Amino acid sequence: MTGPLLEIEAVGKRFGGFVALEGIDLSVAQGERLGLIGPNGSGKSTLVNCICGTLNNDAGTVRFEGRSLNGLAANQRTHLGLARSFQLPRPFMSLSLADNLRIPLIYAVRRRSLLLHSPQELDARCLELLRMVGLERKARRLPRDLTQVEMRKLELVRAMAAEPKLLIADEVMAGLSHSEIEDIIALLLRLNEQGISIILIEHIMRAVMSFSQRIAVLVSGRKIADGKPAEVVNNPSVVSAYLGQ
Protein backbone atom coordinates (compact mmCIF):
# COMPACT_ATOMS: atom_id res chain seq x y z
CA MET A 1 0.00 0.00 0.00
CA THR A 2 1.46 3.34 -1.03
CA GLY A 3 -1.09 5.85 0.33
CA PRO A 4 -1.52 6.86 3.97
CA LEU A 5 -2.93 4.33 6.44
CA LEU A 6 -5.52 6.79 7.75
CA GLU A 7 -6.78 9.70 5.70
CA ILE A 8 -9.23 12.24 7.03
CA GLU A 9 -10.68 14.71 4.54
CA ALA A 10 -12.72 17.78 5.47
CA VAL A 11 -14.36 16.00 8.42
CA GLY A 12 -17.00 18.00 10.26
CA LYS A 13 -19.23 17.28 13.24
CA ARG A 14 -21.94 19.39 14.83
CA PHE A 15 -23.96 18.89 18.00
CA GLY A 16 -27.03 21.03 17.32
CA GLY A 17 -25.67 24.55 16.85
CA PHE A 18 -22.28 23.75 18.34
CA VAL A 19 -19.53 23.09 15.79
CA ALA A 20 -17.30 20.41 17.34
CA LEU A 21 -15.18 19.78 14.22
CA GLU A 22 -14.89 21.73 11.00
CA GLY A 23 -12.92 20.88 7.87
CA ILE A 24 -10.38 18.62 9.53
CA ASP A 25 -7.77 17.19 7.16
CA LEU A 26 -5.30 14.76 8.66
CA SER A 27 -3.36 11.71 7.58
CA VAL A 28 -1.32 9.06 9.33
CA ALA A 29 1.27 7.04 7.42
CA GLN A 30 2.01 3.37 7.94
CA GLY A 31 4.19 3.03 11.05
CA GLU A 32 3.93 6.73 11.95
CA ARG A 33 3.68 8.16 15.48
CA LEU A 34 1.34 11.15 15.54
CA GLY A 35 0.73 13.35 18.57
CA LEU A 36 -2.70 15.01 18.67
CA ILE A 37 -2.89 17.91 21.08
CA GLY A 38 -5.22 20.76 21.91
CA PRO A 39 -6.85 22.40 24.90
CA ASN A 40 -9.85 20.79 26.60
CA GLY A 41 -12.92 21.01 24.35
CA SER A 42 -10.84 21.44 21.18
CA GLY A 43 -12.44 18.37 19.53
CA LYS A 44 -9.74 15.71 19.99
CA SER A 45 -12.04 13.08 21.46
CA THR A 46 -14.81 13.94 18.97
CA LEU A 47 -12.32 13.38 16.15
CA VAL A 48 -11.30 10.04 17.66
CA ASN A 49 -14.98 9.10 17.98
CA CYS A 50 -15.52 9.97 14.30
CA ILE A 51 -12.48 7.90 13.28
CA CYS A 52 -13.52 4.90 15.36
CA GLY A 53 -17.22 5.00 14.51
CA THR A 54 -18.57 5.89 17.94
CA LEU A 55 -19.91 9.03 16.25
CA ASN A 56 -20.80 9.53 12.59
CA ASN A 57 -19.17 12.54 10.98
CA ASP A 58 -21.64 14.98 9.40
CA ALA A 59 -19.25 16.02 6.65
CA GLY A 60 -16.10 14.75 4.98
CA THR A 61 -14.60 11.29 4.68
CA VAL A 62 -12.51 9.02 6.87
CA ARG A 63 -10.48 6.44 4.91
CA PHE A 64 -8.49 3.55 6.30
CA GLU A 65 -6.11 1.73 3.95
CA GLY A 66 -7.85 3.55 1.11
CA ARG A 67 -11.31 2.33 2.12
CA SER A 68 -14.00 4.77 3.21
CA LEU A 69 -15.14 4.12 6.77
CA ASN A 70 -18.25 6.29 6.48
CA GLY A 71 -21.28 4.29 7.61
CA LEU A 72 -19.27 1.44 9.10
CA ALA A 73 -20.07 0.45 12.69
CA ALA A 74 -17.39 0.77 15.35
CA ASN A 75 -16.91 -2.99 15.59
CA GLN A 76 -16.36 -3.25 11.81
CA ARG A 77 -13.66 -0.57 12.03
CA THR A 78 -11.99 -2.56 14.81
CA HIS A 79 -12.05 -5.63 12.56
CA LEU A 80 -10.26 -3.59 9.87
CA GLY A 81 -7.45 -2.79 12.31
CA LEU A 82 -8.42 0.35 14.19
CA ALA A 83 -8.32 0.26 18.00
CA ARG A 84 -8.70 2.91 20.65
CA SER A 85 -8.41 3.34 24.36
CA PHE A 86 -10.98 5.54 26.08
CA GLN A 87 -10.06 8.77 27.86
CA LEU A 88 -12.01 7.61 30.90
CA PRO A 89 -11.34 3.88 31.37
CA ARG A 90 -14.32 1.70 30.50
CA PRO A 91 -13.38 -1.80 31.67
CA PHE A 92 -15.88 -4.67 31.65
CA MET A 93 -16.52 -4.58 35.39
CA SER A 94 -17.98 -8.06 35.82
CA LEU A 95 -15.11 -9.76 33.96
CA SER A 96 -11.64 -10.54 35.24
CA LEU A 97 -8.67 -8.69 33.74
CA ALA A 98 -7.82 -11.72 31.60
CA ASP A 99 -11.41 -11.93 30.37
CA ASN A 100 -11.36 -8.19 29.58
CA LEU A 101 -8.59 -8.96 27.09
CA ARG A 102 -10.29 -12.12 25.90
CA ILE A 103 -13.11 -10.03 24.33
CA PRO A 104 -10.94 -8.29 21.66
CA LEU A 105 -8.90 -11.45 21.21
CA ILE A 106 -12.06 -13.43 20.42
CA TYR A 107 -13.92 -10.80 18.44
CA ALA A 108 -11.19 -8.88 16.65
CA VAL A 109 -8.08 -11.06 16.38
CA ARG A 110 -9.70 -14.46 15.78
CA ARG A 111 -11.56 -13.02 12.80
CA ARG A 112 -8.27 -12.17 11.11
CA SER A 113 -6.18 -15.09 12.23
CA LEU A 114 -6.45 -18.85 12.39
CA LEU A 115 -4.33 -18.78 15.54
CA LEU A 116 -5.63 -18.42 19.11
CA HIS A 117 -8.24 -21.13 18.85
CA SER A 118 -7.70 -23.09 22.03
CA PRO A 119 -8.56 -21.67 25.47
CA GLN A 120 -4.94 -22.31 26.52
CA GLU A 121 -3.64 -20.15 23.67
CA LEU A 122 -6.06 -17.40 24.62
CA ASP A 123 -5.04 -17.62 28.29
CA ALA A 124 -1.35 -17.47 27.38
CA ARG A 125 -1.90 -14.43 25.14
CA CYS A 126 -3.92 -12.65 27.86
CA LEU A 127 -1.13 -13.21 30.39
CA GLU A 128 1.52 -12.08 27.90
CA LEU A 129 -0.38 -8.84 27.29
CA LEU A 130 -0.97 -8.22 31.00
CA ARG A 131 2.74 -8.81 31.64
CA MET A 132 3.54 -5.94 29.25
CA VAL A 133 1.87 -3.50 31.65
CA GLY A 134 2.75 -5.29 34.88
CA LEU A 135 -0.74 -6.57 35.65
CA GLU A 136 -0.19 -10.31 35.15
CA ARG A 137 -0.48 -11.03 38.89
CA LYS A 138 -3.98 -9.58 38.89
CA ALA A 139 -5.15 -11.54 35.85
CA ARG A 140 -7.99 -13.25 37.76
CA ARG A 141 -9.04 -10.16 39.71
CA LEU A 142 -11.91 -7.86 38.78
CA PRO A 143 -11.30 -4.28 37.58
CA ARG A 144 -12.85 -2.95 40.82
CA ASP A 145 -9.68 -4.15 42.59
CA LEU A 146 -7.45 -1.91 40.42
CA THR A 147 -6.17 1.58 41.12
CA GLN A 148 -6.98 4.36 38.63
CA VAL A 149 -3.50 4.08 37.16
CA GLU A 150 -3.84 0.31 36.73
CA MET A 151 -7.24 0.91 35.16
CA ARG A 152 -5.58 3.14 32.52
CA LYS A 153 -3.02 0.44 31.85
CA LEU A 154 -5.81 -2.10 31.42
CA GLU A 155 -7.56 0.28 29.03
CA LEU A 156 -4.42 0.57 26.91
CA VAL A 157 -3.59 -3.12 26.91
CA ARG A 158 -7.18 -4.01 25.93
CA ALA A 159 -6.84 -1.79 22.86
CA MET A 160 -3.48 -3.46 22.13
CA ALA A 161 -5.13 -6.89 22.43
CA ALA A 162 -7.13 -6.18 19.25
CA GLU A 163 -3.77 -6.28 17.41
CA PRO A 164 -4.50 -3.08 15.50
CA LYS A 165 -2.71 -1.51 12.56
CA LEU A 166 -3.53 1.89 14.04
CA LEU A 167 -3.78 2.39 17.80
CA ILE A 168 -5.35 5.55 19.20
CA ALA A 169 -4.25 6.11 22.79
CA ASP A 170 -6.49 8.74 24.38
CA GLU A 171 -4.82 10.25 27.48
CA VAL A 172 -3.44 6.95 28.72
CA MET A 173 -0.77 8.68 30.80
CA ALA A 174 -2.99 10.93 32.90
CA GLY A 175 -2.22 10.43 36.58
CA LEU A 176 0.83 8.26 35.98
CA SER A 177 4.15 8.84 37.75
CA HIS A 178 7.26 9.89 35.84
CA SER A 179 8.63 6.35 35.70
CA GLU A 180 5.26 4.93 34.69
CA ILE A 181 5.02 7.46 31.87
CA GLU A 182 8.47 6.34 30.70
CA ASP A 183 7.27 2.71 30.83
CA ILE A 184 4.17 3.46 28.76
CA ILE A 185 6.19 5.45 26.20
CA ALA A 186 8.66 2.56 25.94
CA LEU A 187 5.74 0.17 25.47
CA LEU A 188 4.18 2.33 22.75
CA LEU A 189 7.57 2.64 21.02
CA ARG A 190 7.97 -1.15 21.06
CA LEU A 191 4.52 -1.50 19.47
CA ASN A 192 5.45 1.11 16.89
CA GLU A 193 8.64 -0.81 16.05
CA GLN A 194 6.38 -3.74 15.16
CA GLY A 195 4.82 -1.53 12.47
CA ILE A 196 1.77 -0.29 14.37
CA SER A 197 0.88 3.33 13.70
CA ILE A 198 -0.04 5.25 16.84
CA ILE A 199 -2.01 8.41 17.48
CA LEU A 200 -1.20 9.68 20.95
CA ILE A 201 -3.63 12.16 22.49
CA GLU A 202 -2.05 13.61 25.56
CA HIS A 203 -1.79 16.73 27.70
CA ILE A 204 1.64 15.80 29.06
CA MET A 205 3.79 17.73 26.58
CA ARG A 206 7.02 16.05 27.61
CA ALA A 207 5.56 12.69 26.64
CA VAL A 208 4.09 13.98 23.37
CA MET A 209 7.34 15.66 22.38
CA SER A 210 9.49 12.62 23.10
CA PHE A 211 7.11 10.16 21.45
CA SER A 212 5.74 11.87 18.36
CA GLN A 213 7.30 12.11 14.92
CA ARG A 214 4.63 14.61 13.95
CA ILE A 215 2.16 16.68 15.95
CA ALA A 216 -1.25 18.01 14.92
CA VAL A 217 -2.95 20.72 16.96
CA LEU A 218 -6.69 21.21 17.28
CA VAL A 219 -8.28 24.36 18.67
CA SER A 220 -12.06 24.96 18.76
CA GLY A 221 -12.72 22.14 16.30
CA ARG A 222 -10.18 23.31 13.71
CA LYS A 223 -6.68 22.11 12.94
CA ILE A 224 -4.31 25.02 13.37
CA ALA A 225 -0.95 23.27 12.95
CA ASP A 226 0.52 20.03 11.68
CA GLY A 227 4.23 19.31 11.49
CA LYS A 228 7.37 18.17 13.24
CA PRO A 229 7.33 18.65 17.03
CA ALA A 230 9.94 21.41 17.04
CA GLU A 231 8.11 23.33 14.31
CA VAL A 232 4.72 23.01 15.97
CA VAL A 233 5.94 24.12 19.37
CA ASN A 234 7.41 27.26 17.83
CA ASN A 235 4.37 27.98 15.67
CA PRO A 236 3.03 31.39 16.86
CA SER A 237 -0.63 30.41 16.53
CA VAL A 238 -0.04 27.27 18.60
CA VAL A 239 1.86 29.27 21.19
CA SER A 240 -0.95 31.80 21.50
CA ALA A 241 -3.87 29.35 21.31
CA TYR A 242 -2.57 26.33 23.12
CA LEU A 243 0.31 27.37 25.33
CA GLY A 244 -1.39 30.60 26.32
CA GLN A 245 1.56 32.94 25.59
Added chain:
Amino acid sequence: MRSWLFFATALSIGAVVFALALLLRSDYLFFAGYVVLQFVVLATAWNILGGYCGYVNFGSAAFFAIGVYTSVALTKLGANPARYLPEFLVNVFKPLLPLPIPALQLIAGMLAGIVGLGMGYLTLRLRGVFFAIATLAMAVVLQTLIINWDFVGGSRGAYIVRPSNAWLGPFSIGYIEYLFLLMLVLAVIVLTVARLIERSRLGYGFASIRDDELAAEACGVPTLRLKLMATTISGAFMGMAGAPFPYYIGYVEPAATFGLPYAVNSIAMPMIGGTTSWLGPLIGAILLGSLQQIATVTISSAVNLLIVGVLLVGFVVIAPKGIIGLVEDWRQARAKP
Protein backbone atom coordinates in the same frame (compact mmCIF):
# COMPACT_ATOMS: atom_id res chain seq x y z
CA MET B 1 -17.81 -30.39 32.05
CA ARG B 2 -18.52 -30.64 28.33
CA SER B 3 -21.97 -29.56 27.17
CA TRP B 4 -23.07 -32.99 25.95
CA LEU B 5 -22.02 -34.48 29.31
CA PHE B 6 -23.89 -31.73 31.14
CA PHE B 7 -26.96 -32.42 28.99
CA ALA B 8 -26.73 -36.17 29.67
CA THR B 9 -26.26 -35.58 33.42
CA ALA B 10 -29.15 -33.11 33.61
CA LEU B 11 -31.34 -35.50 31.61
CA SER B 12 -30.43 -38.35 33.97
CA ILE B 13 -31.29 -36.23 37.01
CA GLY B 14 -34.57 -35.33 35.28
CA ALA B 15 -35.29 -39.02 34.65
CA VAL B 16 -34.69 -39.80 38.34
CA VAL B 17 -37.00 -36.94 39.39
CA PHE B 18 -39.68 -38.21 36.98
CA ALA B 19 -39.32 -41.81 38.21
CA LEU B 20 -39.55 -40.71 41.86
CA ALA B 21 -42.65 -38.64 41.13
CA LEU B 22 -44.22 -41.66 39.38
CA LEU B 23 -43.43 -43.83 42.41
CA LEU B 24 -45.18 -41.40 44.74
CA ARG B 25 -48.38 -41.70 42.64
CA SER B 26 -49.49 -38.15 43.36
CA ASP B 27 -51.05 -36.11 40.55
CA TYR B 28 -50.54 -32.97 42.63
CA LEU B 29 -46.76 -33.43 42.40
CA PHE B 30 -46.99 -33.37 38.62
CA PHE B 31 -49.34 -30.37 38.59
CA ALA B 32 -47.11 -28.37 40.96
CA GLY B 33 -43.87 -29.64 39.40
CA TYR B 34 -45.05 -28.62 35.92
CA VAL B 35 -45.48 -25.00 37.10
CA VAL B 36 -42.06 -24.96 38.77
CA LEU B 37 -40.42 -26.37 35.61
CA GLN B 38 -42.31 -23.88 33.46
CA PHE B 39 -40.80 -21.10 35.55
CA VAL B 40 -37.33 -22.69 35.27
CA VAL B 41 -37.69 -22.36 31.48
CA LEU B 42 -39.15 -18.82 31.62
CA ALA B 43 -36.56 -17.56 34.12
CA THR B 44 -33.63 -19.09 32.23
CA ALA B 45 -34.91 -17.76 28.91
CA TRP B 46 -35.41 -14.29 30.42
CA ASN B 47 -31.90 -14.42 31.83
CA ILE B 48 -30.32 -14.95 28.39
CA LEU B 49 -31.39 -11.41 27.48
CA GLY B 50 -31.85 -9.79 30.89
CA GLY B 51 -29.00 -11.36 32.84
CA TYR B 52 -26.33 -12.04 30.23
CA CYS B 53 -26.93 -8.91 28.09
CA GLY B 54 -28.37 -6.58 30.73
CA TYR B 55 -31.58 -5.83 28.77
CA VAL B 56 -34.56 -6.05 31.14
CA ASN B 57 -37.55 -7.53 29.34
CA PHE B 58 -40.95 -6.81 30.91
CA GLY B 59 -42.74 -8.56 28.07
CA SER B 60 -42.11 -12.19 29.07
CA ALA B 61 -45.86 -12.79 29.32
CA ALA B 62 -46.25 -11.80 25.67
CA PHE B 63 -43.75 -14.42 24.47
CA PHE B 64 -45.35 -17.00 26.75
CA ALA B 65 -48.76 -16.06 25.34
CA ILE B 66 -47.50 -16.46 21.77
CA GLY B 67 -46.76 -20.07 22.69
CA VAL B 68 -50.15 -20.48 24.35
CA TYR B 69 -52.14 -19.07 21.45
CA THR B 70 -50.08 -20.89 18.82
CA SER B 71 -51.25 -24.10 20.49
CA VAL B 72 -54.83 -22.90 20.70
CA ALA B 73 -54.90 -21.83 17.04
CA LEU B 74 -53.23 -24.98 15.71
CA THR B 75 -55.36 -27.27 17.88
CA LYS B 76 -58.54 -25.59 16.63
CA LEU B 77 -57.26 -25.81 13.06
CA GLY B 78 -56.38 -29.47 13.58
CA ALA B 79 -59.82 -30.30 14.95
CA ASN B 80 -61.61 -29.22 11.78
CA PRO B 81 -59.18 -28.43 8.95
CA ALA B 82 -61.84 -28.62 6.23
CA ARG B 83 -63.62 -25.66 7.80
CA TYR B 84 -60.63 -23.33 7.98
CA LEU B 85 -58.25 -24.41 5.19
CA PRO B 86 -58.57 -24.47 1.39
CA GLU B 87 -59.14 -27.96 -0.01
CA PHE B 88 -55.65 -28.48 -1.45
CA LEU B 89 -54.12 -27.62 1.93
CA VAL B 90 -56.51 -29.92 3.79
CA ASN B 91 -55.18 -32.90 1.86
CA VAL B 92 -51.59 -31.87 2.63
CA PHE B 93 -52.08 -31.23 6.35
CA LYS B 94 -54.73 -33.81 7.27
CA PRO B 95 -52.26 -36.67 7.80
CA LEU B 96 -50.21 -34.42 10.12
CA LEU B 97 -53.13 -33.17 12.25
CA PRO B 98 -53.67 -32.95 15.15
CA LEU B 99 -50.11 -31.88 15.83
CA PRO B 100 -48.41 -33.44 18.86
CA ILE B 101 -47.35 -31.04 21.63
CA PRO B 102 -43.60 -31.22 20.83
CA ALA B 103 -44.45 -30.03 17.29
CA LEU B 104 -46.61 -27.25 18.74
CA GLN B 105 -43.68 -26.26 20.94
CA LEU B 106 -41.33 -26.08 17.96
CA ILE B 107 -43.74 -23.95 15.93
CA ALA B 108 -44.47 -21.73 18.96
CA GLY B 109 -40.72 -21.38 19.54
CA MET B 110 -40.18 -20.30 15.95
CA LEU B 111 -43.02 -17.76 16.06
CA ALA B 112 -41.93 -16.33 19.42
CA GLY B 113 -38.34 -16.24 18.16
CA ILE B 114 -39.42 -14.24 15.10
CA VAL B 115 -41.35 -11.82 17.35
CA GLY B 116 -38.26 -11.61 19.59
CA LEU B 117 -36.13 -10.78 16.56
CA GLY B 118 -38.62 -8.11 15.50
CA MET B 119 -38.73 -6.66 19.01
CA GLY B 120 -34.93 -6.58 19.11
CA TYR B 121 -34.81 -4.85 15.74
CA LEU B 122 -37.39 -2.21 16.72
CA THR B 123 -35.77 -1.47 20.06
CA LEU B 124 -32.14 -1.48 18.93
CA ARG B 125 -31.34 1.97 20.15
CA LEU B 126 -33.16 1.66 23.47
CA ARG B 127 -31.52 0.73 26.73
CA GLY B 128 -32.38 0.59 30.40
CA VAL B 129 -35.82 1.80 31.39
CA PHE B 130 -36.74 2.73 27.79
CA PHE B 131 -36.14 -0.82 26.58
CA ALA B 132 -38.18 -2.17 29.50
CA ILE B 133 -41.09 0.15 28.67
CA ALA B 134 -40.94 -0.85 25.00
CA THR B 135 -41.21 -4.56 25.90
CA LEU B 136 -44.13 -3.80 28.18
CA ALA B 137 -45.80 -1.87 25.35
CA MET B 138 -45.27 -4.84 23.02
CA ALA B 139 -47.07 -7.08 25.50
CA VAL B 140 -50.02 -4.66 25.61
CA VAL B 141 -50.19 -4.53 21.79
CA LEU B 142 -50.14 -8.33 21.52
CA GLN B 143 -52.77 -8.70 24.22
CA THR B 144 -55.03 -6.27 22.33
CA LEU B 145 -54.56 -8.28 19.14
CA ILE B 146 -55.46 -11.53 20.89
CA ILE B 147 -58.51 -9.98 22.57
CA ASN B 148 -59.77 -8.99 19.13
CA TRP B 149 -58.94 -12.29 17.42
CA ASP B 150 -62.12 -14.39 17.50
CA PHE B 151 -60.50 -17.52 16.09
CA VAL B 152 -58.63 -18.08 19.37
CA GLY B 153 -61.59 -17.10 21.52
CA GLY B 154 -60.93 -13.36 21.84
CA SER B 155 -61.70 -11.97 25.28
CA ARG B 156 -64.03 -14.94 26.00
CA GLY B 157 -61.10 -17.29 26.07
CA ALA B 158 -60.74 -20.79 24.64
CA TYR B 159 -61.15 -24.31 25.97
CA ILE B 160 -58.79 -27.15 25.17
CA VAL B 161 -59.95 -30.62 26.14
CA ARG B 162 -57.02 -32.51 27.55
CA PRO B 163 -56.82 -36.21 26.57
CA SER B 164 -56.81 -38.56 29.56
CA ASN B 165 -53.56 -40.24 28.63
CA ALA B 166 -50.62 -40.10 26.24
CA TRP B 167 -48.56 -42.81 24.58
CA LEU B 168 -44.81 -42.95 24.91
CA GLY B 169 -44.07 -45.75 22.47
CA PRO B 170 -45.79 -48.82 23.93
CA PHE B 171 -46.34 -47.16 27.34
CA SER B 172 -49.42 -45.23 28.32
CA ILE B 173 -49.05 -42.47 30.94
CA GLY B 174 -51.41 -39.88 32.37
CA TYR B 175 -51.59 -36.65 30.34
CA ILE B 176 -50.38 -34.46 33.21
CA GLU B 177 -47.39 -36.77 33.62
CA TYR B 178 -46.74 -36.41 29.89
CA LEU B 179 -46.88 -32.60 30.13
CA PHE B 180 -44.55 -32.70 33.15
CA LEU B 181 -42.12 -34.84 31.15
CA LEU B 182 -42.20 -32.44 28.18
CA MET B 183 -41.52 -29.47 30.42
CA LEU B 184 -38.73 -31.38 32.17
CA VAL B 185 -37.01 -32.08 28.84
CA LEU B 186 -37.47 -28.44 27.77
CA ALA B 187 -35.98 -27.27 31.09
CA VAL B 188 -32.94 -29.52 30.55
CA ILE B 189 -32.53 -28.17 26.99
CA VAL B 190 -32.84 -24.51 27.99
CA LEU B 191 -30.39 -24.95 30.91
CA THR B 192 -27.88 -26.66 28.60
CA VAL B 193 -28.21 -23.89 26.02
CA ALA B 194 -27.84 -21.18 28.70
CA ARG B 195 -24.74 -22.87 30.10
CA LEU B 196 -23.31 -23.32 26.61
CA ILE B 197 -23.87 -19.64 25.83
CA GLU B 198 -22.29 -18.59 29.12
CA ARG B 199 -19.04 -20.43 28.35
CA SER B 200 -18.85 -19.62 24.67
CA ARG B 201 -17.70 -16.72 22.52
CA LEU B 202 -21.34 -15.59 22.56
CA GLY B 203 -21.34 -15.45 26.36
CA TYR B 204 -18.28 -13.21 26.45
CA GLY B 205 -19.92 -10.97 23.87
CA PHE B 206 -23.15 -10.79 25.90
CA ALA B 207 -21.19 -9.98 29.08
CA SER B 208 -19.33 -7.17 27.33
CA ILE B 209 -22.66 -5.71 26.12
CA ARG B 210 -24.03 -5.90 29.67
CA ASP B 211 -21.01 -4.14 31.14
CA ASP B 212 -20.33 -1.44 28.52
CA GLU B 213 -21.79 -1.47 25.03
CA LEU B 214 -19.53 1.30 23.72
CA ALA B 215 -16.38 -0.46 24.90
CA ALA B 216 -17.70 -3.74 23.51
CA GLU B 217 -18.08 -2.19 20.06
CA ALA B 218 -14.55 -0.78 20.31
CA CYS B 219 -13.31 -4.32 21.07
CA GLY B 220 -14.88 -5.62 17.87
CA VAL B 221 -18.06 -7.09 19.39
CA PRO B 222 -20.94 -6.89 16.85
CA THR B 223 -23.34 -5.70 19.53
CA LEU B 224 -26.33 -5.30 17.22
CA ARG B 225 -26.13 -8.88 15.90
CA LEU B 226 -25.59 -10.30 19.39
CA LYS B 227 -28.54 -8.40 20.85
CA LEU B 228 -30.77 -9.73 18.07
CA MET B 229 -29.55 -13.25 18.78
CA ALA B 230 -30.32 -12.80 22.48
CA THR B 231 -33.85 -11.47 21.90
CA THR B 232 -34.54 -14.30 19.44
CA ILE B 233 -33.23 -17.15 21.62
CA SER B 234 -34.88 -15.75 24.75
CA GLY B 235 -38.24 -15.21 23.02
CA ALA B 236 -38.17 -18.65 21.37
CA PHE B 237 -37.74 -20.52 24.66
CA MET B 238 -40.47 -18.47 26.36
CA GLY B 239 -42.80 -19.35 23.48
CA MET B 240 -41.90 -23.02 23.81
CA ALA B 241 -42.74 -22.86 27.52
CA GLY B 242 -46.19 -21.51 26.70
CA ALA B 243 -47.18 -24.08 24.05
CA PRO B 244 -48.25 -26.94 26.40
CA PHE B 245 -49.99 -24.56 28.83
CA PRO B 246 -53.53 -24.74 27.29
CA TYR B 247 -53.39 -28.54 27.71
CA TYR B 248 -52.28 -28.09 31.33
CA ILE B 249 -54.85 -25.50 32.35
CA GLY B 250 -57.75 -26.47 30.02
CA TYR B 251 -59.01 -22.91 29.56
CA VAL B 252 -57.05 -19.83 28.54
CA GLU B 253 -58.08 -16.20 28.28
CA PRO B 254 -55.99 -13.10 27.53
CA ALA B 255 -56.14 -11.41 30.96
CA ALA B 256 -54.62 -14.45 32.70
CA THR B 257 -52.24 -15.47 29.91
CA PHE B 258 -50.75 -11.98 29.66
CA GLY B 259 -50.94 -11.65 33.44
CA LEU B 260 -48.48 -9.91 35.71
CA PRO B 261 -47.31 -13.13 37.44
CA TYR B 262 -45.45 -14.33 34.33
CA ALA B 263 -43.60 -11.06 33.76
CA VAL B 264 -42.81 -10.56 37.46
CA ASN B 265 -41.73 -14.13 38.13
CA SER B 266 -39.54 -14.24 35.01
CA ILE B 267 -37.66 -11.22 36.34
CA ALA B 268 -37.72 -12.01 40.06
CA MET B 269 -36.50 -15.61 39.82
CA PRO B 270 -33.18 -14.83 38.06
CA MET B 271 -32.71 -11.70 40.21
CA ILE B 272 -33.09 -13.74 43.40
CA GLY B 273 -31.00 -16.66 42.17
CA GLY B 274 -28.35 -14.55 40.44
CA THR B 275 -28.26 -13.30 36.85
CA THR B 276 -24.68 -13.97 35.79
CA SER B 277 -24.91 -17.77 35.78
CA TRP B 278 -27.30 -20.42 34.38
CA LEU B 279 -27.58 -21.75 37.94
CA GLY B 280 -29.15 -18.50 39.26
CA PRO B 281 -32.50 -18.73 37.42
CA LEU B 282 -32.68 -22.44 38.25
CA ILE B 283 -32.22 -21.79 41.99
CA GLY B 284 -34.58 -18.79 41.90
CA ALA B 285 -37.28 -20.68 40.00
CA ILE B 286 -37.14 -23.76 42.24
CA LEU B 287 -37.11 -21.62 45.40
CA LEU B 288 -39.83 -19.15 44.43
CA GLY B 289 -41.88 -21.63 42.41
CA SER B 290 -41.95 -24.14 45.28
CA LEU B 291 -42.75 -21.42 47.83
CA GLN B 292 -45.66 -20.24 45.69
CA GLN B 293 -46.99 -23.78 45.28
CA ILE B 294 -46.78 -24.34 49.04
CA ALA B 295 -48.50 -21.00 49.70
CA THR B 296 -51.24 -21.87 47.21
CA VAL B 297 -52.24 -25.03 49.09
CA THR B 298 -51.59 -23.79 52.65
CA ILE B 299 -52.70 -20.13 52.54
CA SER B 300 -54.02 -18.87 49.20
CA SER B 301 -52.79 -18.35 45.63
CA ALA B 302 -53.45 -14.66 46.23
CA VAL B 303 -50.29 -14.38 48.34
CA ASN B 304 -48.05 -15.67 45.52
CA LEU B 305 -47.17 -12.24 44.13
CA LEU B 306 -46.75 -10.90 47.66
CA ILE B 307 -44.10 -13.54 48.36
CA VAL B 308 -42.31 -12.69 45.11
CA GLY B 309 -42.48 -8.95 45.82
CA VAL B 310 -41.20 -9.20 49.39
CA LEU B 311 -38.34 -11.52 48.43
CA LEU B 312 -37.41 -9.38 45.42
CA VAL B 313 -37.26 -6.18 47.48
CA GLY B 314 -35.23 -7.99 50.13
CA PHE B 315 -32.72 -9.34 47.65
CA VAL B 316 -32.39 -6.11 45.71
CA VAL B 317 -31.54 -4.29 48.96
CA ILE B 318 -29.46 -6.94 50.75
CA ALA B 319 -27.99 -9.08 47.96
CA PRO B 320 -28.36 -7.41 44.55
CA LYS B 321 -26.26 -10.14 42.91
CA GLY B 322 -28.64 -12.84 44.16
CA ILE B 323 -27.87 -16.10 45.89
CA ILE B 324 -25.06 -16.96 43.45
CA GLY B 325 -23.49 -13.54 44.08
CA LEU B 326 -23.71 -14.05 47.85
CA VAL B 327 -21.94 -17.40 47.59
CA GLU B 328 -19.25 -15.98 45.26
CA ASP B 329 -18.59 -13.03 47.60
CA TRP B 330 -18.31 -15.40 50.54
CA ARG B 331 -15.86 -17.63 48.65
CA GLN B 332 -13.76 -14.62 47.58
CA ALA B 333 -13.69 -13.30 51.15
CA ARG B 334 -12.47 -16.71 52.34
CA ALA B 335 -9.81 -16.89 49.63
CA LYS B 336 -8.30 -13.49 50.55
CA PRO B 337 -5.64 -13.69 53.26
